[in-house]
Ligand SMILES: Nc1ncnc2c1ncn2[C@@H]1O[C@H](COP(=O)(O)OP(=O)(O)OP(=O)(O)O)[C@@H](O)[C@H]1O
């Protein structure tokens with residue numbers, strides 16, 4: 001947040017703060033404290049940033065998953081690509097996030113596109129690596145049986161290998177989703193909105209930081225539950241009790 | 244319900260893996276008539292799996308050819324060929340994410356069967372392998388090892404292929420269940436009459452399952468190709484002799500039933516019969532003591548001298564007629580019964596319990612001199628038992 005404070009201007013007093021009736025609240029707000037009354041009154045202002053945030057995360061994770069999934073399939077067919085692709089995605093992952101947002105600015109300009117490109121880049125390592133590991137850990141006997149019964153390589157991949165690798169693939173998706181929720185709070189560096197912009201707007205005001213940050217946590221938890229639900233729905237065999 | 248079984252021929256088949264300096268399979272030539280089980284047997288690493296997997300082109304043939312019903316397996320697209328060949332491996336390879344029904348339906352669905360037909364086939368196969376239809380919606384993890392193996396066999400049989408490849412299918416099963424599965428499978432085969440290539444490293448399993456046995460030695464060279472009885476009686480060389488084991492005479496006994504050998508004549512007698520008639524019969528018999536039987540001809544025991552001392556036969560038994568053997572008993576089991584009751588003879592009864600002769604250790608020894616052509620394979624024994 002050091003960079004953030006450099007960029008942030010002196011805290012402005014938001015409009016409407018002093019129309020509050022409750023004197024306790026007034027002083028609380030004046031002291032930049034944690035003020036439940038203020039939060040209830042002003043919750044509305046977080047709705048748009050929240051959905052911007054959801055949008056950034058959903059689009060980035062979806063695109064990121066699609067790319068990493070295809071790269072994973074490719075690397076599974078062309079084994080020699082695995083090493084270079086792991087290297088490339090790992091290199092992307094090590095670029096400090098703020099640096100990446102700022103680096104992209106001259107190329108793609110300010111806005112959601114830049115933010116999404118950066119966020120997609122960060123999902124690659126986790127999803128790709130889990131995908132490759134998942135496919136590699138599929139028991140050889142199931143693959144051998146599939147081929148031996150006359151499934152083509154593509155049928156074997158889509159009907160046997162991918163479904164059996166799904167637990168690891170979805171585990172990667174879960175981590176990627178929560179990481180992206182966090183990273184997206186920095187997307188305002190690229191000129192995108194979201195909860196990060198809201199935090200940054202009043203970084204010294206505790207109520208603001210708590211509400212915006214809290215919403216990010218809630219979003220991360222919700223996404224986690226969503227993927228978990230997908231796991232249960234897609235993998236009934238994992239719940240089947242062994243004999 | 245069965246499509247016709249296919250004949251199979253290996254013609255000078257060679258496999259050399261890239262980078263290997265020795266062939267894994269070397270100039271292998273074999274002919275297998277339709278409807279028979281050919282067992283590939285040999286020590287670990289001798290190329291059994293390699294030879295088998297070239298049939299469905301899971302491994303490419305280096306030189307030579309494999310013909311299925313006279314047609315080269317290389318003529319067809321590999322995936323099409325494989326849908327026509329049942330495939331069972333030791334690790335079974337059931338799909339853990341698919342239900343038992345879906346596992347069994349794999350090949351029929353690839354072949355585009357309609358739903359109704361697939362569903363009926365699943366029921367038919369579950370019935371065939373003795374699993375209830377409540378198993379349909381279970382997952383493989385919910386089955387025992389033996390049940391999974393049965394499902395593996397059912398899955399391979401699903402589209403009724405004319406040829407089955409089985410690589411140590413019962414290798415991972417405990418001995419008791421393995422024996423059960425082997426027997427079940429032989430019964431199934433008696434009905435289905437598929438052409439089967441069966442790989443094992445266990446000579447006893449080979450003898451039990453095979454109509455013909457191909458013994459391979461290191462480097463994938465064929466040491467002998469023969470019926471089980473011939474293999475046991477005339478091993479081609481010291482390697483085969485050593486491989487079939489020092490107890491090969493005993494193993495041959497496992498291929499015969501009591502009804503297959505010439506039984507001894509015993510003198511039967513009933514209480515109240517004239518002893519002179521019994522003595523006349525004794526003179527003709529192979530055995531010096533008469534066997535006392537009841538009104539239905541069922542054995543009561545060996546008669547003592549005193550029982551014969553009067554005018555008429557009295558019920559005076561020197562020893563009980565144990566063990567009582569059945570015409571359908573496997574000769575090796577019958578021998579074991581004789582040995583464990585420490586006796587040289589036992590009455591043999593038919594299904595009604597009526598005495599049909601006497602089995603003696605000497606009769607068994609004589610049986611080992613029968614020409615191998617007359618000794619059936621276990622597969623034939625199983626089908627014989629079925630038709631009775
Ligand atoms: N994919 C492969 N690449 C190179 N060599 C192989 C390959 N598969 C098998 N071999 C070699 O070929 C030989 C025959 O192997 P194969 O698996 O056919 O033996 P096997 O008779 O089935 O043995 P086991 O009873 O142990 O299963 C062995 O020496 C093995 O090391």
Ligand SMILES: [Mg+2]
Pocket residue numbers: 291292293410
């Ligand atoms: Mg093998």
